[in-house]
Amino acid sequence: MKASKNLLYPSVFKRILFVAYRHFRVYSRHFISNALPPFFEPLIFLVGIGLGVGKYIASLQGGTYIEFLASGLIVSSAMFTASFECTYGTFIRLEFDKVYDGILSAPISPANLILGEILWAGAMKGFFFSFAVLVILLSFGIFNHFLVLLTPFIGSLTGLLFSSFALFITSFVKNINYYNFFFTGFLSPMFFLSGIFFPIKDLPFGLVILSDIMPLSHLVRLARSLCFQDINYFLWTDLFYVLGFILLFTILAIRNLSKRLID
């Protein structure tokens, strides 16, 4: 019985992986429309803001403005893709397409399913979107050292963080329009207040504190330190903050969203 039991259903790692694989297959079906924008978006930012604004700024934190901006964009692109995937994407799979009803009728638990979502939207898409930015940066010769090649892993961390947080938000959302509050009220302000476009340390004290509380600024610091080859011990606090945040919201997402998946 024991031996045959193992064949009945996949191990926990495989179950999580197969959920992510399902999403990957669906995503890669529309390869051109899904895989090209991540390359174009940083290009638009770099040309639009980097060249435009950068002309008036001689140097920032020991580099050009384009270098400063570029190191932040690696993180923000991962943030947006993970957030979209685990808000609108998850909601559509949950409520409209009933994809989860199908998956949960196979030997897969709600926790497996949620971890699969986070693995796909966070670790995989986060990595890919950061990687796309990196490709653009390298092809324009903005960075040319070894350490910068590690930044897609920061993209993965960013994805994990925002996908777990977005799933936690999704567990409360009854109407898809409520996500407007999340994007306009939370992500957009954070996007501008996390040191992607300008250093935060010169802002009013209240905003500096606010920025430090928000998770994105820690991820930007991690990515920027790799880009600027400026590794220091303070980064440990950023890394621990990020890992703690991921752990906390992954647990909360599993706890809250499971209730919605099982009646």
Next chain:
Amino acid sequence: MKPILQIKNISKTYDHFQAVKNLSFDVPEAVCFGLLGPNGAGKTTLMKMIYGKCKRDCLPETSVQVLGYDPAFHSFEIKALSGIVPQEDNLDTELNVLQNLMIYSKFYNIPKKEALQRINELLHFMELEDRKKSKIRSLSGGMKRRLTIARSLLNRPKILILDEPTTGLDPQVRHLIWNKLRELKRQGVTILLTTHYMEEAYQICDEILIMDKGEKIVQGNPEELLKNNIEKFVLEIFDKNIQLPSEANDFRLDTTQKDMLYVYSSSFETLQKLETSLKGQKHYLRQSNLEDLFLKATGRTLNESQ
């Protein structure tokens, strides 16, 4: 022989609403068991509790055994050994037929080579073999349903759970699905299904359970239920205010419908006599069927949850 499915005193309460009330039944192996009831009767909730998609109320008198497993603790084992066809198709519309099935074969840990072979077998079985590369969007409603059934059979389930498998399908597809379900039953698969179609219940179910407002009303073999619970014939008269001759009395009147009068009787002659006394009123004399029993059991009028 031990039943495949044993349910004792199961209940389900949502916030302030009891969807399933203290229901018990057994399903033996290789039997087709039908759950009947109006919309909102609790059929789907009951099904979901069987494979662990829905948590039953935690009560000391409740016990549920599916293939020897309790869904509250062993839903993986149960789901690995059963096939589930939900009410709404939930195929991956971005993928084609083959890809849909390949993804699910992974969920059941079927090796790729074996999966391909099984998929060919199933597409042949559900008569979809020429649709292997088709996009889901290009399939008709009947094809989608057949594909969903094929998907639920990937893991060679011992028990197949179908929630309204033929709702909204044309007669050809419906008959095809009935035939396939009968064939699966012959192969030893236990089938549990919900339906609104009395014809369907009569055609394929060995046993039915009619439920209403979460409670069991009657249970049994469809033919025996008909024999024991309702008169054999019915005369439908499309005028409720008609005066019937008073000398005949071996019939029963059902006046709950607004404009219709139903006269039930076990004697065909009685109803024939009544028929001749009708003066031009539109009427219809026929054998009573499961639908009459269903309506007798659950009421002809709508309740608030329908």
